[in-house]
Amino acid sequence: MLVGFALARGRFAGRFLVDAVVNLPLVLPPVVIGWLLLLLLGRHGPLGAWLYAAFGLRLAFTTAGASLACGVMIFPQMVRACRQGLDAVDRGLEQAARTLGARPLDCFLSVTLPLAAPGVLVAAIAGYVAALGEFGAVITFAANIPGETQTLPLAIFSALQVPGGEALAARLAIVSVALALAGLGLSEWAGRWLGQRLGLR
Amino acid sequence: MTEGAGLAIAFRHDFPGFTAAIDLAAPTPGTLALFGPSGCGKSTLAAVVAGLLRPASGRVVLDGTVLFDSSAGICLPPERRRIGMVFQTPNLFPHLTVAGNLRYGQRRAGRDGGGFDEIVALLGLEPLLARRPRTLSGGERQRVAIGRALLSRPRLLVMDEPLSSLDGPRKDEILPYLARLKQALQLPILYITHDLAEVARLADWLALMEAGRVRAAGPLGEIAVRGDLPLALRDDAGAMLAARVLEHDAARQLTTLAAGAARLLVPLLAAAPGTMVRLRVPAREVILATDVPRGISVHNVLATTIRAITEDPPRRATLVALDAGGVGLLARVTPDAVARLGLAPGSAVLALVKSVAIEVFPA
Numbered sequence: 001m002l003v004g005f006a007l008a009r010g011r012f013a014g015r016f017l018v019d020a021v022v023n024l025p026l027v028l029p030p031v032v033i034g035w036l037l038l039l040l041l042g043r044h045g046p047l048g049a050w051l052y053a054a055f056g057l058r059l060a061f062t063t064a065g066a067s068l069a070c071g072v073m074i075f076p077q078m079v080r081a082c083r084q085g086l087d088a089v090d091r092g093l094e095q096a097a098r099t100l101g102a103r104p105l106d107c108f109l110s111v112t113l114p115l116a117a118p119g120v121l122v123a124a125i126a127g128y129v130a131a132l133g134e135f136g137a138v139i140t141f142a143a144n145i146p147g148e149t150q151t152l153p154l155a156i157f158s159a160l161q162v163p164g165g166e167a168l169a170a171r172l173a174i175v176s177v178a179l180a181l182a183g184l185g186l187s188e189w190a191g192r193w194l195g196q197r198l199g200l201r
Numbered sequence: 202m203t204e205g206a207g208l209a210i211a212f213r214h215d216f217p218g219f220t221a222a223i224d225l226a227a228p229t230p231g232t233l234a235l236f237g238p239s240g241c242g243k244s245t246l247a248a249v250v251a252g253l254l255r256p257a258s259g260r261v262v263l264d265g266t267v268l269f270d271s272s273a274g275i276c277l278p279p280e281r282r283r284i285g286m287v288f289q290t291p292n293l294f295p296h297l298t299v300a301g302n303l304r305y306g307q308r309r310a311g312r313d314g315g316g317f318d319e320i321v322a323l324l325g326l327e328p329l330l331a332r333r334p335r336t337l338s339g340g341e342r343q344r345v346a347i348g349r350a351l352l353s354r355p356r357l358l359v360m361d362e363p364l365s366s367l368d369g370p371r372k373d374e375i376l377p378y379l380a381r382l383k384q385a386l387q388l389p390i391l392y393i394t395h396d397l398a399e400v401a402r403l404a405d406w407l408a409l410m411e412a413g414r415v416r417a418a419g420p421l422g423e424i425a426v427r428g429d430l431p432l433a434l435r436d437d438a439g440a441m442l443a444a445r446v447l448e449h450d451a452a453r454q455l456t457t458l459a460a461g462a463a464r465l466l467v468p469l470l471a472a473a474p475g476t477m478v479r480l481r482v483p484a485r486e487v488i489l490a491t492d493v494p495r496g497i498s499v500h501n502v503l504a505t506t507i508r509a510i511t512e513d514p515p516r517r518a519t520l521v522a523l524d525a526g527g528v529g530l531l532a533r534v535t536p537d538a539v540a541r542l543g544l545a546p547g548s549a550v551l552a553l554v555k556s557v558a559i560e561v562f563p564a
Binding site: 098 | 292349353
């Protein structure tokens with residue numbers, strides 16, 4: 001959210017660099033992202049070693065690691081959606097709020113954020129659904145441990161490796177399609193519901 | 202920082218292909234109208250006053266408070282200027298009710314929350330309070346926007362073409378509210394428009410803008426009758442003045458108005474004696490004479506002195522600016538008439554104005 005807002009409205013040095021880093025997962029192969037995460041956050045990576053020493057936190061090859069990998073992969077999508085949600089807010093309304101005595105933060109909280117909320121909510125739900133389908137980054141960084149770091153496509157992939165696993169793969173594929181449809185439907189409905197609550201439509 | 206009452210705006214700002222260089226001062230309270238074609242820099246000026254645009258250089262002072270001064274490094278943010286803005290589009294917050302919109306600025310203005318009922322009554326907003334902006338008509342929305350700006354306790358109300366997005370009947374619905382609000386609250390108003398009818402009804406002080414500059418500024422009555430300004434070359438050119446209702450003559454169905462030392466007869470008005478009204482005397486409706494005519498239907502025969510005579514080439518006409526007891530009038534006649542009557546600046550002449558040709562608006 002914050003990154004989205006900064007990129008949508010901020011004019012700061014290094015904006016281009018932040019924008020590029022945020023969008024990296026869109027253009028790099030997911031496996032590369034997973035491997036970079038492993039280098040950085042693995043037991044012997046610079047950040048991973050420190051995390052383990054300081055908090056006893058292990059990310060590589062754990063459920064938390066799988067979530068992190070998914071998060072990094074869908075990050076550009078989320079940032080982009082937040083940006084679009086914020087861009088859709090009429091600048092005239094913000095100017096009106098300022099002339100009515102609202103400081104910048106007050107204006108953001110009382111006008112910008114509520115009006116951007118439907119777009120952001122839709123993005124959040126769609127992002128969650130997309131995260132369920134993450135494959136490359138997860139298998140590299142968190143491996144494919146059933147019940148721990150196995151995402152849906154990983155399970156389907158595993159099933160297809162076993163002779164006679166097509167039936168299981170098909171069932172999982174159906175679950176995957178159902179989840180995707182449900183997620184898209186939910187995000188659509190939630191956006192509309194919030195929009196109505198806010199009197200936007 | 203005490204420079205007394207008044208609004209002084211001076212700034213320079215460069216846009217790609219357009220430079221605004223403004224120097225303007227007007228007394229407060231009162232309504233300063235900015236009149237000019239689209240793209241002449243009127244909205245830029247409004248944004249600079251409100252603090253929404255920081256000009257390259259300049260100085261903006263309102264009643265002794267410096268809002269912007271590039272040489273002193275002062276630029277108050279919009280929320281600390283206490284300038285109420287009414288934009289071309291109402292810009293109401295769609296996620297709040299009408300009441301929520303009205304209270305938005307009021308809450309942030311601090312101090313006691315008085316004035317709400319008064320403003321709601323003044324603008325006729327009572328039946329709308331619980332509704333969402335989406336469900337309002339264009340005119341209703343603009344009324345809410347005006348109320349919202351007023352409730353933020355502004356020291357100056359800036360209205361940037363508030364009626365331009367409305368059609369004729371909606372404009373006529375709002376104009377009386379604006380006139381009333383001007384009377385009820387002693388609040389300085391900066392009113393931006395490209396509609397001369399709005400100027401005639403609301404302005405006390407008029408600034409003509411042209412290509413990023415102020416071409417001329419002064420009291421409405423004086424600027425409106427200057428033959429050397431583009432205003433005088435319009436079809437609807439003419440004098441614009443404020444007048445007081447003196448007395449009614451029910452038998453003759455006439456009302457006498459006082460504008461400066463001049464007395465004007467118009468068809469009977471409903472307004473009570475003592476009420477202020479606004480007048481427009483179109484230049485093409487003013488007849489000039491050197492002798493008192495006899496047996497003529499005209500009611501108003503005013504003794505005037507000629508201030509200036511200028512040409513109106515597109516119409517092959519001549520504009521004669523007149524002084525009628527301290528009140529400016531403008532007459533559009535032919536060059537031949539000027540020659541026949543031997544008119545020259547400084548000479549005395551009678552101005553004949555039909556009572557029915559005078560347009561009267563409630564002030």
